[in-house]
Amino acid sequence: MPRYATVLEYFREQRLELARELLVSGDVTVSEAAYQIGHQSLGHFTGPFGSATALIPRTMGVSGEF
Numbered sequence: 001m002p003r004y005a006t007v008l009e010y011f012r013e014q015r016l017e018l019a020r021e022l023l024v025s026g027d028v029t030v031s032e033a034a035y036q037i038g039h040q041s042l043g044h045f046t047g048p049f050g051s052a053t054a055l056i057p058r059t060m061g062v063s064g065e066f
Helices: 007-025 031-038 042-053
Strands: none
Touching: 007 031, 007 042, 031 042
């Protein structure tokens, strides 16, 4: 398990991992995944998501394919 500098960093990573799992499942859109993990703005979601996962959310699509 990776070490985190702060508790906030740990929770941020956990939320982004949940978003990745939601997108891979193909059951939600990028906007829905962002909202479900607490982001009110899609713009504030895509940057951190891309940095944490090295993926672009829109390339995953509703089908969950990369």
